[in-house]
Structures are given as C-alpha cells and as structure tokens.
Amino acid sequence: MDQLAAMSTFVRVVEAGSLSAAARAIPSSLTSVSRQIAALEQHFGTPLLLRTTRQLALTDDGRLLYERAKSIIGEVKEIEAALARDPRQPSGRLRVSSPSLLGRLVIAPMLTEFLRRQPALSVDLLLVDRAVDMVEEDIHLAVRIGRLSDSQLIARRLADIRMITCASPDYLARRGEPRTPHDLTSHDCLVFSDAPGSAEWRFADGSRTGRKFRISGRLWMNSLEALVGAARDGAGIVRAPSWQVEHDLAAGRLQRLLIDHEPAPTPLHLMLQPSRLASPKVRAFVDYLVERWRRIDAFSAPPDATRRVDSHSDT
Template sequence: MDQLSAMATFVRAVETGSLSAAARSLPSSLTSVSRQISALEKHFGTRLLLRTTRQLALTDDGRIFYERAKSILGEVREIEAALSRDRHQPSGRIRVSCPSLMGRLVIAPLLGEFLRRYPLLSVDLLLVDRAVDMVEEDIHLAIRVGRLRDSQLVARKLADLRMIVCASPAYLARRGVPQTPRDLAGHDCLVFSDAPGSAEWRFAESAKADRKIRISGRLWMNSLDALATAAKGGAGTVRVPSWQIDADIRAGNLQRILVAYEPAPTPLHLVFQPSRLASPKTRAFVDYLVERWRATDPFRADPAVAS
C-alpha cells in the first residue's frame, strides 16, 4: 500500500463527503478509493470512517488520523516546493496564529507590504488568545507570548513585552494609590480572561524571584481593548501590555502604578515546527517579520511613570 496516496485519498473522501465524490475528484475508481481506505483501516487496526448510503462520518480515531494526515500531506507539499526549481519564488498559503490585540494592531498592518513583496503567497491570520495546536489546526507559524514549554518547536525571539498595572487618575484619587501588590486586595481589579474565576498577577518579589498575587476581579473581559477602556473610565486597576496603553499614559488618561514591583519582561517568540523550516513560504514570513521588527520595534516604548 502506498500510504501517502492512501492518506490523500482518505482526506479527499472526508472533505468531499463521500467515496464516490472523492473518486470523481481525484480522479479514480470507486473501487480503488474504497480499497485504499480499507487498507488504511486494516493497517492501523481501527475503523476510521462510518459509511452510510448518504454520507461519511469520522470515528474518533478517524478524526485524529484526518488531522494528522492533512498536516503530513501539507509538509510533503512544502518539501516538494523547497526542492523544486522555483524555490526562490515562495507560493501557496501560509497560516499564522497570533494573540488578537497584537494581531490587529501590530501584525495586520505589516501584511500589506509582505503580500506585495511575495505576490504568489496568501496569508490566513488567525487571531486567538490561546495556544493553538499547530499540528491539529494546520498552523505554519504562531506568535506566542511567554516562556516556551514545547521544546520541539523552533523559535525566533521577536521582542520583550512588559506587563504593567495602571488605573485612571480619578480612580486613584478616589480609592488611593496601591503601594504594594498586597494592597490590590482592597481595590477593584479588571481581569483579562475568557471566564470569571480565580486569577493571579505576577510581580517581582526580589531581583531574582517573582511572586503571584491572587486577584479577586469585579470585572472580567476577554478583550484587552475593552479592559483598557473600562480602566480609563475609572472602573479599577488593570494589568495590560505597556505598548498597548503607552499613548494613554502619556496623555494622562491612565497612571502607571506598582512600578517597583514590575516583573521582568516576557519574551515574544515566533514559533514553527522543525519540518516547516525547509518551506520557502515559512522562511519568507519569518525573515520578513524579523526584518520589520528590527527596523521598527513596536514594543520599544516604555510608558512614563506619572508623578
């Protein structure tokens, strides 16, 4: 059995919704399509598809195999492109994931020049505030904030991000300025999260150690933009990236607090699977983003401390 050919047939059957449709689109015979899928099921010792007269349904194992097969076939296509004569002309579609606020304000404005520079490339930018599964979701590149736990990924560091705590001058005049992180227990905290619950903010306890403080938030949102707006309106204290609210601090709309307890900056990385390294389109996007970051680091500004 040619496993790559069988994988491609299986993926086509799932995406077209039937064996006969897969046979027509390949093109191939219905008998050949059915035989290849049966051979896969025999090889792996599990049922991958539930066949009915009208449609196909994936089993749990079939769903896992479908996602992995799609990824493997994509990598094979990239290797073929890398070894082809026109490897200096990146082409195809590249899928990139990024935190939503950063993607909207920082990454999206850079894509116009990238697309003009590489006219044969297309970009899917997925804005999500979670760590994506790069294999299952077929993501070529991901921009991640924080220390990396997956050692199997290749990483290029882009910048350091500083998280700061701030509040509106009116709120601080009314409630007082917290002098230590523990003082936040007596303040209204605005928390970035998908759902209410317990939250922790990290602060520097000493030159070598950080400490997490449990926060009891009165207002929870899954949008950093909305949280900053609420903070400017006097709703409470908020912890946000410094680059996001630099202009508001300089304009006096927000005041930076607990500066002496700010933790060390958090690294920002561009990560990708080692197998993607040979892909011309991956190299093109990585090199472009690193180039633009070095030229105009959007996170270089450090908001002033209001007196």
Template sequence: MDQLSAMATFVRAVETGSLSAAARSLPSSLTSVSRQISALEEHFGTRLLLRTTRQLALTDDGRILYERAKSILGEVKEIEAALSRDRHEPSGRIRVSCPILMGRLVIAPLLAEFLRRYPRLSVDLLLVDRAVDMVEEDIHLAIRVGRLRDSQLVARKFADLRMVVCASPTYLARRGVPRMPRDLADHDCLVFSDAPGSAEWRFAESTKADRKIRISGRLWMNSLDALAAAAKEGAGIVRVPSWQVDADIRAGSLRRILTDYEPPPTPLHLVFQPSRLASPKTRAFVDYLVEQWRAADPFGAHAVAAL
C-alpha cells in the same frame, strides 16, 4: 499501496464528506477511492470511516489518522517547494497562530503589505489565547507569549514583554495612588480573565505575600483592549502589556503606577515545527516580521533578533 496517495485520498474523502465527492474532486473513480481507503484500514488494522448512505463519520482512529495525514501531506508540499526551481518565489498557504490582542493590533495590520509583496502566498491567521497543537491544527508558525514547555518544536526568542499597572489621572486624583501592591485591595481593579471572577496579579517584591495579589473588582472583561479603554475613562486600575498602552501613557491618558514592583519581563517566541523552519514561505513570513518590527518597534524592545 502508495501510502501517500492513499492518505491524500482519505483526507479528501473526509473533507468532501463522501467517497463519491472525493472521486469527483481528485478526479478518480469511486472504485479506486474505496479501494485505497480499504487498503489503509487493512494496513493499520482498524476501521477509519463509518459509512452511511448520506455521509461519512470518522472513528477515533480515523480522526487521529486524518490530523496526522494532513500534517504529513503538508510537510511533503514543503519539501517540494524547498527543492523546486522557483524556491526563491515563495508560494502556497501559511497558517499562523497568535494571541488575539497581538494578532489584531500588531500582526493583522502588516498582512496587506505582505500579500502585496508575495502575490503567490496566502495567509491563514488564527487568533486564539491558547497554545495550539501545531501538528494537529497544521500550524506553520505560532507566536507565543510566556515560558515554553519542553517539546519537539523549534522556538526562537523574539523580544521581552512587560506587564504594567496603570490608571487614568482622573481616577488616581479621586482615589489616590497605590504605593504598594497590597494597597490594591482598597481600589477598583479591572479584571481580565477567561471567566468572571477574581484574578491574580504578580509583582516583584521581597515580601513573599506580595508576590501574588488576588484581585477582585467590580468590572470584569475578557478583552484587554476593552479594559484599557475603560481604564482611560476612569473606571479603575488595569494591568496590561506595556506595548498596548505605550501611546496612551505618552499622551497622558493613562499613568503607570507601582513601577518598583513590576515583575521580570515575559519572553515572546516564534515557534515552528522543525520540518517547516526552512520552508520558503515560513522564512519569508519570519523575515518580513523581523523587518517590520525592527522598523516600528511595536513592543518597545529596541532589539529584534535576526532569526
């Protein structure tokens, strides 16, 4: 049995929804498709698909194989591209994941020029505020904020990001300027979290009680840019990434406060699967980000490392 060919057939069957549809799209015979999947089930000693008259359903073991097979087949394509004669002309599809706000404001505006520059490349941009499983979700490159857990992935630090606390001049004139983190208890704070309720804001403070301040406000949102817009209108005090409100602070519509208590910066990393770090299309995308972010300095870091 050619395992790669069998896995490709298995993946196609799952994605098309039936053995006959897989046979038509390969193209191949229905008998050949059925034989390859049966051979896979015999090889792994488990049922992979539940066949009905109308559709296919994955077993738990089948779902595991499907995710891993997609990743393996993707890596084979990466190897083929890296060793092909046209490796200086990146081609194919690159899947990138990124936090929602950063993806919308910083990454998405760069994609039109990238696609013009590399006409043989396509981009899937997944905007999610979670750490994706890069193998199971077939992600080539992830942009992650914060400390990384130990893993088999390759990470490159790209910049340092700061969280700042700010409010509009009109709000501060009306309610006063908090001098210490504990003063926030007497203010209207704008809460960002995944679900309504309170949140914690971290500060650098010698007094241990002030390192974490529990915030509960009258206005909650699960969108940082919507909260920043509300803060500019005088709704209260907001805690956001500095790069998000840098222009508003320069324009005077927001004022940065509690600067003496700002916590240390948080690292921004580019994360790769080791097998895809040298991929021409991954390299092209990373080099493009480095070039654009060095020129525009979107995070105010003034030092983007060469990767």
C-alpha cells in the same frame, strides 16, 4: 501501490465523509478508491476506517495516519511549488494563528506591509484563544503567549511581554499614586475578567513566581481594549500587556505605576513544525515578524534564538 497517492486518497475520503463522495471529488471510480484504502490498511497492518451503513469513522491508527498524511501531502505540494518557481521568491498560502486580542491589535496591522514585500504570498490569519493543533488544522506558524509545555515544535522567542500597571494623570491627581501593591486595596482597579468577584494581581516579591495581592475591583470587563479606554478616561488603575499601552504611556495619557514591583515578564513565541523550518514562506514571515517586533514594544527585547521546545523550558 503508490503510497503517496493512496494517502492522498485516504485524506480525501476522511474529509469527504465517504468513499463515494471522495471518488466524485477526485474524480475516480469507487472501486479504485476502495482498493487504495484496503491497500493502505494491508500495508500498515491495521484498520484505518470503521465502516457503517451511514458513515465512516476513524480508528485511532486512522486518525494518526490522517494527521501525518495531511502534513506530508502539504509539504510535497510546497516542494513542487518551490521547484516550479524562482527559489528566491516565497509564494503560496501561509496559515498563521494568534490569540484574538494580540492578533487583532498587533499581528493584523503588520500584514499589509508583509504582503507588499511578498507579492506572491497570501496569508490566512486565524484569531483563536486556544492552542491550535498545527498538524490537524494545517497551521504553518502559531503565535503563543506564556510558558511552553513539552513539544516537538520549534519555538522562536519574539519578546517578553510585561504586564504594566498604569492609570491616567487625572485619576492620580485625584486619588494619589500607589507606592506598594498593598495600596491597591484603597484604589479603583479595572479588572479583566469574565465574571465579577474577588480579584488578585501578581507582583514581584523576590521569588521566581511572585506573589498575589488582593485589589479593589471597581469595574470588571472581559475586554482589555475597553478597560484601557476606561483607564485613559480616569476611571481607575488598569493592568495590561506592554504592547497595548505603549503608545498611551509615550503620549502621557497613562502613567506607569509600581515599576519596582512588576511581575516577571511572560514570553511570546512563534511556533512551527520542524518540517516547516526550511520553507521560504515560513522563514520570510518569521524574519519579518522578528524585525517588526523589535520596533513596536519598548518594554521588551527579543533574544536572537531559535530552539526546540523541551523540558518545560521558557528561556
């Protein structure tokens, strides 16, 4: 049995939804497809598919094999492409995921220059506010905000994102500047949330995690972009990621508040599978993003470290 060919056929069967559909797509005979699936099940000593008259379903072992086989086949294709081209020139398709707001405002604007530098590469940018399954969804790189759980993924720390509390000079001239987090109960705060209610912001208090302080929410939105716009117009005090308000602060449209009470920064990482680390296109994008991030956020400095995520470490 050609194990790689059989795994490729198995992946096609799962994605096509039936043996006959996979046979047409390959193309191959239905008998050949059935024999390869049976050979795989005999080789691994376990059923991979549950067959009914209407559909196919994966067993638990079948799902494990599907995820791993899809990744292996993708890596083989990358190797074939690498051997057929100038090894100094990254090429192919790169799939990247990012949280929606960060991806739209920061990552997407960087892609024009990246594609100009790498004419043999194309990029799929997936904007989703969830942790993607990098194997199942064939993601080469994932941008993630926050502390990381245990994982066999490789993490490259890009930056420490600070949450900046700020307001327009016009608002502060009218209402005065808060000196402590307690003062926010007497101010108009602009709150990022899907549902109005009681609101709290976390500030430093000497402990590792900080302390939550109740604030007075005057305007609630589920769009940080709109909230920052309202703050520029003098509607109140907003808290937003450093990269989102950097230009407004530099231009004087917003003024930074409660600096001595700012909470600990939140780490921003690039995640990749260990098997992707040597890929020229992955390394090209990692190097480019690290280079660009050094220049876009004056409030954070990314350390020069690539590491494996373990033991809930976040440094």
